[in-house]
Amino acid sequence: MEQLPETNLPATKKIILTALALLLLGMFFGILGSLQYVVPGILKTQLSFEKIRPLHVSSVVFWIMLAASGGVLTYAGERSGKLFSRLLAKIQWLLFLFSVVAILTSYMLGIFGGREYWEFPPLLAIPVWLGWLLFTINLVGTIRTFKQQPVYVWMWLTGAFGFLFIFSESYLWMLPFFQKSIVRDMTVQWKSYGSMVGCWNMLVYGSGIYLMEKISKDPTPARSRMAFALYFLSLTNLMFNWSHHIYTLPILPAIKHIGYLISMSELYILGRIIYKWKSSVKEARKFEYQLPYRFLIAADVWVFLNLILAILMSIPAVNLYTHGTHITVAHVMGTTIGINSMLLMAVVTDVLDNTCRSLYIYQKKITQGLVTANLSLFVFLGALLMAGIKRSQWQMSDHRVPFGEMMHNLIPYFILFSMAGIVLFGAFCVMVYPLVKNVWACYTVRQPQSTVTPSFN
Amino acid sequence: MKIVLASLVFLFLMYSAFIYQQPVKEETMPEVVRGKMIWQEKNCTACHQLYGLGGFLGPDLTNVYSQEGKGAPYIKAFVQGGTATMPAFNLSEDELNCLVAFLKHTDESGSADPRKFKIRHDGTIAGN
Numbered sequence: 070m071e072q073l074p075e076t077n078l079p080a081t082k083k084i085i086l087t088a089l090a091l092l093l094l095g096m097f098f099g100i101l102g103s104l105q106y107v108v109p110g111i112l113k114t115q116l117s118f119e120k121i122r123p124l125h126v127s128s129v130v131f132w133i134m135l136a137a138s139g140g141v142l143t144y145a146g147e148r149s150g151k152l153f154s155r156l157l158a159k160i161q162w163l164l165f166l167f168s169v170v171a172i173l174t175s176y177m178l179g180i181f182g183g184r185e186y187w188e189f190p191p192l193l194a195i196p197v198w199l200g201w202l203l204f205t206i207n208l209v210g211t212i213r214t215f216k217q218q219p220v221y222v223w224m225w226l227t228g229a230f231g232f233l234f235i236f237s238e239s240y241l242w243m244l245p246f247f248q249k250s251i252v253r254d255m256t257v258q259w260k261s262y263g264s265m266v267g268c269w270n271m272l273v274y275g276s277g278i279y280l281m282e283k284i285s286k287d288p289t290p291a292r293s294r295m296a297f298a299l300y301f302l303s304l305t306n307l308m309f310n311w312s313h314h315i316y317t318l319p320i321l322p323a324i325k326h327i328g329y330l331i332s333m334s335e336l337y338i339l340g341r342i343i344y345k346w347k348s349s350v351k352e353a354r355k356f357e358y359q360l361p362y363r364f365l366i367a368a369d370v371w372v373f374l375n376l377i378l379a380i381l382m383s384i385p386a387v388n389l390y391t392h393g394t395h396i397t398v399a400h401v402m403g404t405t406i407g408i409n410s411m412l413l414m415a416v417v418t419d420v421l422d423n424t425c426r427s428l429y430i431y432q433k434k435i436t437q438g439l440v441t442a443n444l445s446l447f448v449f450l451g452a453l454l455m456a457g458i459k460r461s462q463w464q465m466s467d468h469r470v471p472f473g474e475m476m477h478n479l480i481p482y483f484i485l486f487s488m489a490g491i492v493l494f495g496a497f498c499v500m501v502y503p504l505v506k507n508v509w510a511c512y513t514v515r516q517p518q519s520t521v522t523p524s525f526n
Numbered sequence: 527m528k529i530v531l532a533s534l535v536f537l538f539l540m541y542s543a544f545i546y547q548q549p550v551k552e553e554t555m556p557e558v559v560r561g562k563m564i565w566q567e568k569n570c571t572a573c574h575q576l577y578g579l580g581g582f583l584g585p586d587l588t589n590v591y592s593q594e595g596k597g598a599p600y601i602k603a604f605v606q607g608g609t610a611t612m613p614a615f616n617l618s619e620d621e622l623n624c625l626v627a628f629l630k631h632t633d634e635s636g637s638a639d640p641r642k643f644k645i646r647h648d649g650t651i652a653g654n
Binding site: 105106109110113114117118119120122123181182183184185188238241245247248249250251252253255256257259260297301305308309315317318319320321322324325326327329384385386388389390392393395398460464465467472476 | 541551559571577610
């Protein structure tokens, strides 16, 4: 019998594989959560909504954090020829693994941090922060110099350093000065969470730009003045455009106006996307045979649609109608699944390609999954938007029916969104399975060594 | 490049300090802070919103304390008894009082009812 090749999967790929597992787990929890909208009271004693929601949110947030950091480290190493420290990457992976297991277990046991959106017991923030610190050190060490770097390197650095500051900021509520004022606490919380999402976006979008450069073999766009102008515009939005989350909060009007004003600068990005549409289509035809590129194109479409929604929601007068409704959920889901997950899937398929063998044999299956995922996402978001519009009408009505009755009337939309969610989950399983199988082949496929070429960087 | 980046970071830090120190009209009693911790420990925000922020399975509770036909007894009955979707939390009388004090305080901090805001011509809103 032939000997299996010596396999030692690098930590960056372990980080990415863990991320993929969390993506599927997060989607599974999402389906369980959606069922609680369709059949009120289902799973109430086993996994009630206050457990399911954080299980879903944290799994998905960790998917983004792990896939983004694993992808960035891989690409930074690819550019400079070598990763600064494999050991640091391994410790980062172990710290994140510990954090994820501890956080998900704490929810199961009914131990919460109780903050809106991304929450867990504060002590567990320490390993998360430390893991991110190691990622940042590894990234800086791998990049080595800040001189003459393309825009994506600046985006990676912004995302890495920004998260360290902003994640710390999100725990200011533990100090009595912040804790004793609900308005101050909520303001700082949404300031930090708004910017935190911006940090992930820097990592994810930066990797998308790097991947595009790799596919097109054209290094000029990422070094152009326009690329840096857009980077600074995004950075300004990351820093100052978060107050649309809290337009109804009794804070100084100036804070709301600054957010409103800055958010309108996104119109420039929208205009540019429309202006570049024709050349983008021509470019797409040139590279469409490449699997990661197909994910990039899907993300492009969702960027366009979500940007329109985001700009509309940033207008306080419109926000008054959308805030506190499922339109907000549609925006979050559209960004997380349509943009971040599509870009990260592009990165993941690129990084995991040629791990022992090429992904080429799975190209058809993955593309089918991609098409199904995008179609079901379209239905998923449509159902959420419709539910949001109905809820908004209820919120603004002078003759409101009781809350329970309003929710009961929304059940047809919830059924549609739940079913679309199940199809979406299935589509992601179809895409993820070959990626994992390909890595698994390193350990199980018994072939002559000459035909198995491990590609561990 | 460096100058733009340094300026943005400087402005961000200044703005952050301004946000942290913004004047608020609140005066918080210890039981309110304790009530807020109970709200967090039970992860109420997974289903309920304050100022429209939170989960959407349950209603917004920012002004539940002052709503007609609701108030302290209503809050206590729901927390202790639960509903078809909400579990019963079995809090002690002291914990219940703290939670009610927190919701009373939230109610006094402002209104989350979108009908009470006025839309201006420039797209901004007035209220609170």
